[in-house]
Amino acid sequence: MWYYNQLTKTLNVQYPIIQAGMAGSTTPELVASVSNKGALGTIGAGYMSAEKLEEEIQSVQSLTSKPFGVNLFVPGHNDYSPQQVEHMNAWLKPYRRALNLEEPTVNITEEQQFMNAIDIVIKHQVPACCFTFGIPEQNIIKKLKQANIILVGTATTVEEAVENERAGMDVVVAQGSEAGGHRGSFLPHPQQQQALIGTMSLVPQMVDHVSIPVVAAGGIMDGRGIVASLVLGAQGVQMGTAFLTAKESGANSVVKQTILNSVETDTVVTNVFSGKFARGVNNDFVKEMNQYDGEILPYPVQNQLTNSIRKSAASNGNKEWTHIWSGQSPRLATAQHVDQLMDNLVKQVKDLVGIMA
């Protein structure tokens, strides 16, 4: 059977499909629906407070008894000066004025938030904990392992995958350049730029260098992408954009509609929204902020400074001033319920495997 392998055994799921933990866009309904259909739903907890995370976990647990995950952002270092914040606030003023918004106060609580999240994940016995932007320290990994929580890391290069395996991750996601949303890169790139390795290149090279199951991510939207990933040596796939436009996703309707109307050439990789590089649909905010290229603040400062602008724009139906994360396959996006989407994926895979035979 195409779905019986080390990954499904490790995650204790039927199908080797992970719904990406899209911070800010998952709902308990989305996560539970995915898990109930035999894949791994994931709470995108990157921006969540302890209270919110606890609430979300309990909601998911009330909707499913199947395994699910929580995706967390590993805190990093962020050097910045009050002067830089002042500059950025000046550039953002026109947007705030147009939307009638106050200037926010920067408040970095990343580290504490992350530690709280780990404790909550353990307390509520969340089956899987996924990490983006790096690898947590050994004491955290040990704590989670003692609680029998499965650990899923993210890597954008072979070297990052090797580091994930060495640190004790049970599974590693190979995030190809096609992927929408934040790039999970955490090691310095030799070319002083982003590591943007296509999924077709990344997966086989990564598979050859680690022993833990590799999960392919980036551009995968249907049965073709799933089977292709398995053929490349991945044991499963992680899909973001495909679930972001699902009925149960928490993404704003202007975000969903924009993705559904986009084509493969519409996305760019930009750090202007959050301070970390991410792939999304190009728009006026990106183009205008690109003028201040050297002045973009590190995550999470830039994220906090642009947050209310993006939220307000999205709720006003303004797709030009909010982040619209999408991978490079928006032509394959659909507006289905998770149940339909999952049924279709499984059927497509079955048919394709049948043809290959």
Add this chain to the structure above:
Amino acid sequence: MWYYNQLTKTLNVQYPIIQAGMAGSTTPELVASVSNKGALGTIGAGYMSAEKLEEEIQSVQSLTSKPFGVNLFVPGHNDYSPQQVEHMNAWLKPYRRALNLEEPTVNITEEQQFMNAIDIVIKHQVPACCFTFGIPEQNIIKKLKQANIILVGTATTVEEAVENERAGMDVVVAQGSEAGGHRGSFLPHPQQQQALIGTMSLVPQMVDHVSIPVVAAGGIMDGRGIVASLVLGAQGVQMGTAFLTAKESGANSVVKQTILNSVETDTVVTNVFSGKFARGVNNDFVKEMNQYDGEILPYPVQNQLTNSIRKSAASNGNKEWTHIWSGQSPRLATAQHVDQLMDNLVKQVKDLVGIMA
């Protein structure tokens, strides 16, 4: 059978594998060996004079009776001023001085060279003619079709593939962002930058929008990449880097060795060598010339200005001052004879198809 489809029927080959027409690096031995093993060998004629092309075709024909192709660069417009050439010559002076080289004279004969090549292809009844950088005009397409020559176009976006089909191409290559060497892009990109769509995203979206066979290219180095491409809906693959390091390839040994020693993060997309964007291993020449970003001349002017520097550096074993085209999967490159490489590819595909069954 995995290899019996519209593409192999159209090209009249046994296996749906095209050896990319790598300008400057193919030899009659490489092309004929590939064709003799049942795939489509291709003469990389992008830079060849009429005499050289005629000689190469005759050499290939003396070594094989199987179908092969010729890859041509479709001429474009190139606006530049003598002042710009003067500037570029100033930036290139240190390299020329170090290598003891004269300043070349710019001599644009693209259009004439292309027309001559078409006539030669027809005269010698070359079975397939492949195009990079665009689509030839209708009178040329008609002439080739009347001579029963199979036409293969290159596309880096869905729109470019649709244009290829509309113009009468029999086959279109989907060149993903992972691909080494020149980007075949020819339509203006909406984001004012390069269209770099990963193979995993590009192939299924392209397949959904054209009826002619799609050939996947970019990051494909072994049986895994071939089967994955077929699963995505391609009818075959085009492989460049995999054949560039083969024993029969004409690439300089310093080029081959550098690719064999590279990893997936070592390549960049740059226009400093030829004036057209291409993917290759990053080196000192790229880094230094990036300072003059806005002053790079269009193809073929930049190509002519840097030509002797690159040739001289390569023959001196200097990998820092020559172009080392490579896709994003150099970890999968091998130094085999074409016969071994082809036998391994076919065996890997057979095994993989067997596992899927």
